[in-house]
Amino acid sequence: MNWFNIATIKTAISMTIALLVCFSVEIAWANSQAPKDTPSSNMLIHIEKSTADTVEKWEVTYTLTTPAKTLAFVRNPDTSRTTRWLAQDSDIEIVFDDAKHQEVVRSKSGKSFSAVSFALTPTYKHLGKDYAPFSPFSDGGNAFHSGRLFACANTCTEEDNKWQLTLNIPSDEHIVLNGKVTKNSVSWTDNNNGRVVYVGKQEPIITNDVVALIDPGLPESIKVSLEEDIPNMMAFFSHSLNPLKGEKPMLLASYANIDDHSRQGGTLPNQIFMHWNRQDLNEQADNSSFVNQTLWFFAHEVAHLYQPGNTEGVSENKEQSWLHEGNADYFAAIAMNFLYEDANSYVESRITRAFESCTEGLAQTTLAQAYKNGHFNLYYSCGMIMHRAIDSVVQQKTLGEESLFTVWKRLQKAVNSGMPPGTATFLTLLEPYNAPELIKAINNATSDDALKAIQGIETLYQFPE
Known part of the structure; x- marks a missing residue:
């Protein structure tokens, strides 16, 4: 094309x-710390890495301005903190609250607390649709996901979206935070999904x-x-x-x-x-x-x-993940076809497998329920077929003058100007192409009717390249 x-x-x-x-x-050694804002959370999160007898130890301490009965974690993809985080006080434990579907810190005796510390397990752990807490490097360095540490006193509200963090490390290592390299210690204000921070001896390529x-x-x-x-x-x-x-x-x-x-x-x-x-x-x-x-x-x-900011700037909720995951997969197909001539047959096989995987999956669950039913992969496979069809129709309607990239740039502009992220905004951007059959097929593919969903995907797959 x-x-x-x-x-x-x-x-x-x-x-x-x-x-x-x-x-x-x-190495561009940074003499200043990251900018600080006033955090909305009423606590300080302190991370400490130390080394004794070649054994590294990572510890996190939560210091609260007001005592609390519990701490609630923001991100809860599984229950692994209950086994990977070791409380440094025998009266403190992490348990999984089945009703709230989240891990919480509490005192076994029921007392309130102002500070709690945990020894962390600095190894890789696969977390379903979340970022690994640690990503070890083979030379002894490590990268951790700050968002894994976000917590709130008692419960988290929508207002709790900023956390003040401090990191201390051994003198013979350095920190790479936001592209800057710092020695010894750094403090920063974090938010949203957090970020990955490197600690180790490797010199970054700048x-x-x-x-x-x-x-x-x-x-x-x-x-x-x-x-x-x-x-x-x-x-x-x-x-x-x-x-x-x-x-x-x-x-x-x-x-x-x-x-x-x-x-x-x-x-x-x-x-x-x-x-x-x-x-x-x-x-x-x-x-x-x-x-x-x-x-x-x-x-x-x-x-x-290169999508707008982050996935929250694209999809309104998890059931719309076909927008960013499917788009990234089809953009990957376009990039590989353009950059690597010998990858064309591989790309075609990926598209065929995506269609087969999507139709098989939709026979078991709808896209709206896929993330709840353990079929998150459908947002990749079905989403790629949907974006492939959109690219095909847009190019056909504009005689090759516009493409999926054009639509995506307009989505970036729309969201940045205040339009809500999600399917509704995305579909309005397709209306000028006068392709009601395309929009109908997308609506069918994302519907709660399994038969309609499969028919929608089959229609989209058959759109000409």
Whole structure:
């Protein structure tokens, strides 16, 4: 498909890559701490990393301005804090509240408390549709997700969206926070989904456009791919959508060579991070299927980086996750087809498998209920088919002058100007293309009627390329 002028974008990409790949290993030591706002939360979160006899210890302490009976955590994808967090006071425990579906801190004796401390387990833990608490690097460094630590006294309200954090580390290591490198200690105000913070000895690769921490233990082919393919993809999306604004984006890629076969990637504002937890990465690195899967993995996460701000700026709620997850998957397909000629057959096979997976899944649950029924993968597969159809129709209606990128840029502009995120706003942007059959099929695909949903996806899959 003719998405855009090929010569123009290749020129733009080559110019951008020239900047991105001129890596430097100089560390820009930051003399100032991150900006501080007044937090709405009535507590201070203090994280301490210490090392004794080569054994690292991570500890978090919550200090409250007013004593409380319980602490409630903001993010509760599972019950793993109950086993991974060790209370430093025998009277304190973490339990899972079944009624509220969240983990809470409480005193066994029922007393109120003003401060509680926990020793953390600084290893990778897969959390369903959430970010891993820790992502260890093979050289001893570690990255942690600050949002995992967010908590409130007694209960959290909508007003509780800022937390004051302080981090202390050993003198022979450094912190990379918001692209800045700091020694010893740093304090910052955090909000929303939090961010990933690096602690360790590895020197970040700093360019005019990105701050990268790439695990030295990764196979050479993957390190080269991270240093070359990620910049290629960033240049592609920067040209096709809108360039990133504000601070330099951070890229964190970590690797734990352990007996496992998992990986996880994610994005937060101005951050891309990925972690491999497997012992056969060296063997897999030269396998063509694994290489294509890895490139898709990269492209999907980079696409998220160029979506408007974060997923909350796209989808109104989880049941609309087809918007950002499906879009990122189809943008990954477009990027791979454009950047890697030999990946075309792989991309086609991914699209075919997505259609098959989507129709099979919709026979068991609707998109509206998929996240509740353990079928979150449908937002990727069904969403990709939906965005593929939208791209096809928009190009057909405009004789190739516009594409899905055009629609997405308008979505960014609409949300930034105050329009509500979600399906309703997105569908209004399709109305000027005079494609009622497309909108009807999307409405069917997202309906609560299983038969209608499957028919909608089948119709969308059949739209001409």
